[in-house]
Amino acid sequence: MxxxxxxxxxxxxxxxxxxxxxxxxxxxxxxxxxxxxxxxxxxxxxxxxxxxxxxxxxxxxSKRQFDVGEWVYLKLQPYRQASVSVRHSLKLSPKYYGPYQIIAKYGTVAYKLLLPPTSSIHPVFHFSMLKKKLGNNVTPLVDLPTMNEEQVVVALEQVLQTRTITTD
Incomplete structure (x- = not known):
């Protein structure tokens, strides 16, 4: 209707x-x-x-643009990104990590960062996750959080057996 x-x-x-x-x-x-x-x-x-x-x-x-070679801080969201460890208190976990250098630009909104080799996250980020580094006096956490073994998502390979339960 x-x-x-x-x-x-x-x-x-x-x-x-x-x-x-x-x-x-x-x-x-x-x-x-x-x-x-x-x-x-x-x-x-x-x-x-x-x-x-x-x-x-x-x-x-916001109209933010970054150039290749600039240094930026990276904003991680552990409650949305499964590859980042979830802490007991999300309020007290760091908001920005870095600074990291931009090594490539994809389109108008995506940037590739030079992350440490030990990081387990994809290096391409949307510009809304980046914040330009200004000055030399602010030094937040440089190391990215590691992934715990408990957070690994196990994928199903094969269904071995099924059963049907009927309720009256």
């Missing part, structure tokens, strides 16, 4: 938007002119609303 049907209880009447120049009955001609004006007004209001929403969203967007 269309939303119009649910709201009004009947299907909308279809009046094609034919040119006003065509010879028609006077009442139909005025009705078509009113519909064209209403259609124009609705389109203008829709464009105004879209522009207003775009302006509000653009206030929150």
């Amino acid at each position: 269309a939303p119009f049907d649910a709201l009004h209880g009947y299907s909308p009447s279809f009046l094609p938007l034919i040119p006003v120049d065509s010879p028609t009955v006077g009442a139909v001609d005025t009705l078509l002119q009113e519909r064209q004006q209403l259609d124009k007004l609705l389109r203008e209001n829709l464009l105004l609303a879209q522009n207003r929403m775009k302006q509000q969203v653009d206030k929150q967007r």
